[in-house]
Every structure is written in structure tokens, then in C-alpha cells.
Amino acid sequence: MQLEVGPSSRSPSREGREEGAIGGDETPTSSTSSSAAAAEDANLERPLLLRTPQRAASDGAAGAAAAAGGGGVRRRAVSEPCLPARAERSRSFGRDVGHAAAETFLLTRLALILLRYLGIGYRWITKFLALCCYAMLLMPGFVQIGYYYFFSRQVRRSIVYGEQPRNRLDLYLPTNMNGLQPVVAFVTGGAWIIGYKAWGALLGRRLAERGVIVACIDYRNFPQGTISDMVEDASQGISFVCNNITSYGGDANRIYLVGQSAGAHIAACALLNQAIKECGEGESSSWSVSQIKAYFGISGGYNIVNLVDHFHARGLYRSIFLSIMEGEQSLRRFSPEVVVRDPSARHAVSLLPHIVLFHGTSDCSIPSSARILLEVVEMSCSKI
Secondary structure (H helix, E strand, O other): OEEEEOOOOOOHHHHHHHHHHHHOOOOOOOHHHHHHHHHHHHHHOOOEEEEOHHHHHHHHHHHHHHHHHOOOOOOOOOOOOOHHHHHHHHHHHHHHHHHHHHHHHHHHHHHHHHHHHHOOOHHHHHHHHHHHHHHHHOHHHHHHHHHHHHHOOOEEEEEEOOOOOOOEEEEEOOOOOOOOEEEEEEEOOOOOOOOOHHHHHHHHHHHHHOOOEEEEEOOOOOOOOOHHHHHHHHHHHHHHHHHHHHHHOEEEEEEEEEEEOHHHHHHHHHHHHHHHHHHOOOOOOOOOHHHEEEEEEEOOOOOHHHHHHHHHHOOOOHHHHHHHOOOHHHOOOOOHHHHHHOHHHHHHHHOOOEEEEEOOOOOOOOOOOHHHHHHHHHHOOOOO
16 A cells, blocks of 8 residues: 655645646646546645555556646656565564574573673672673773774675684775785684684774775684684684685785684684694695795783793683693693694694794783794794
8 A cells, every 4th residue: 555645735736737737728628638637636636645555556557648638747646665675674674683682692601601600709709890891981982982893884784604604704895906916814812711803993994994994803712612613713713714815805815823822822723733644645725825925823822831820910810721721731732832843743733824923021911922822833934
């Protein structure tokens, strides 16, 4: 059913004069034209009419007769509402609501599990409150970058790269895509617990403004996953970038891997594991270390064995940290600095790309040990 609005402010006499001007005569010269004008006058007396099929037929006949007499005024037909499109929007809205509800339930359940691990401790509570205060102070900036993240056409959010939960990545695309662009695959930090792909929105925006495509890789956090799950997710995300970035205008020969804090540790583990895998016989892989032009580590922890006590003193208690790292027996296996010292990994280390590490000497969250890793890697004749 349609609503048809008639211009009620126009008087019949004025309507007739306008029609005469359009038709070239001051008065209608045929009975057909007179009847059409009468029908038009009748319509004008009712500004809001329900358009039924019978009404549509009579209007069509009247319009045709008026056009034949040369004195009719054409009306624009109002299109029927697109019922399939409306139904599809309704289904899409229902899916979004269902997804949001499922995510809320999942986050609530994971938060309760995490609280069970943390218990009631003043260290982590004070650090959490300090983090909340810091976030409130930065809220004006968060609002700006949040608006960009959700509404910019240059951001492709939640591209699926794997089958596991949180196997998603965000792409930040430059405005002007002239040829193939360099690519940064970024793994965000978050103490292995609160990492999220949106944390890289500011970096993605700034690099995209300079002609660089940025892929922010999400991964399972604890307690949804442990360190091996995180490394596996990061590896799959890197694989997706290496094999699919050309579809988004990226240069597959200029891919740079970047990690920050816990993300730097996870990315380094993924890169080193891939190099070891390539040295093995019969190992199949979906990407190669040679596809990475360089690795940039920012404020990363590369010797997890030495960080257990440090994190415990800062509120990330020993019990929960060892749960994240899958027990004390796995600490060495997930410490890149320890792995590269192993003589059996010398050939794998030689396959690594250029390595650039950034770490502040006054960093309190993770003590700087980047120089030690570089020295060990340099002894294996890798490119620094």
C-alpha cells in the first residue's frame, strides 16, 4: 500500500490556469480534457489518499486522458516498499543481535574464569584501577579513533583468517592505491589476556595515511587459549596476509611483521617456529619466513624464564602466568632468546629476516632484554 500526497495548497482555479499554460490554451477544448481536469480537482481536495489498486487504475486512466488532451500534469509514482530487502535487513539485524549476545555471554564466562585464577589480590586490583584511570584520561582520543575505526571506509573489520574463535583481522587501506602497497602485519599486546585487534587502530590509521596497508591480527587470549594457541593463531594470521594481501592491493614481496609487548613475544615465537619447521624434512607449511621482509619487535619479552618473578611482583601472579605459558616446563620452549641459543636451531636462526627491536631502558612493565636477543641472533649470522 502506498501513500500519495497531493498539493492541497494549490486552488482549482490556479491549477486550471497552469494546465492551460502547459497545454498552450487558456481553457480545455474537449470534453475528455474537462473530465480529466475534474478528476484532478477531486484529487486535490483530498491531500492524503490511500493508493489502492482500483485507485491506481483510475489515476492511470485519468492521466492518460489528460495527456491526450494536452492539459494534464504528470505525477511521480511512489515505488512499492521492497519487502525482500526489508526482510533481509530484519534477518541481518537479528544475526547481529544474536552475535552480540553470544559474545557478551562468552566474555562474561571468560571474565569469571579469569577472576577465579586471579583471586582477591591487591596488586592486580590496583594495577587494573590504574589502567581504568589511564583509559579515562585518554578517552577523548579513544572516541576519535573509535569513530574512525567503526565508520571509516578505509577500515575492513573482522576478516576471517581461520576457524578458531577470534581468528579475525582488521585491514587499514590507504586512500590512494597507486600500484601495490607495502604491508605491515601487526600483532597487538595485552599481557596475553586483554589483547585485541582494535588496539592497533591508531597505528593502522597513521601508516595507511602514508601508503602502507596494515593488517591487525587478533588471537585467542587467556583463558580462552594458552600460549601455543596464541602462537598458532598469529601464524595463521600471518599466513593469510602472505597469501591473500594482493587481493587488497598489497605487495606480497614487501610484508613486514610487527609485534608490541606480548604481541612482540607471540610474533617472535611464530616466526621462530616457522623457521624451525622449514628446516625439518617433510614439513608442509602455508607460508615461508622468506616472505617476511623484516621483523620489528616493540617492548617485547623474549626470555620468559626470567620474567616470572617480575610479573608476579606486578600483579600477574605466578600461578596464572604459568597457566598461560602451559607450565614451568614450557617456559624455555616459548622463550625466543633461549631457543636461538640451542645449537640445533642454528640453521633455523639463519633463515630469519632482518630483525629490528625497540625497547625503552626505563620500561617497568617488561625489563629490556632486547640487546641480549640481538647478540645471540647475531652470533648465528642472521641479519640484524
